[in-house]
Amino acid sequence: VQLEESGGGMVQAGGSLNLSCAASGFTFENYCMAWFRQAPGKERERVSYIGDGDGDLAYSEAVKGRFTISSDSGKRTVFLQMNSLAPEDTAVYYCAGVRYPLFQCSSYKVEEYDYWGQGTQVTVSS
DSSP: OEEEEEOOEEEETTOOEEEEEEEESSOGGGEEEEEEEEOTTSOOEEEEEEOSSTTOEEEOTTTTTTEEEEEETTTTEEEEEEOSOOGGGOEEEEEEEEETTTSOTTOOOGGGOOEEOOOEEEEEEO
């Protein structure tokens, strides 16, 4: 099982990055996917998730209107387009998969996610 993130980097405030998460080794269709982030000294928090139906997605208040999650099931890849980045978005970003319907696609609980990527660093300078 592997979730491999890419697309992180360093950007100035107001800039954009597009994260990708390529999945392999499990039945992608049985999982809802999410992006989490963890800043130094803070708990891991869910940024966005995407479920199995049209419109089944959500964002945290901190990123709503700036980030867009999408997926390409054929390519088993999840994306996170991040626009209008701010220094407070600086964190390691992780993609993760939660088994549906064992758990809700909208789960915030880290412990309910079976699979995690290694993380990709996003640094936003002011």
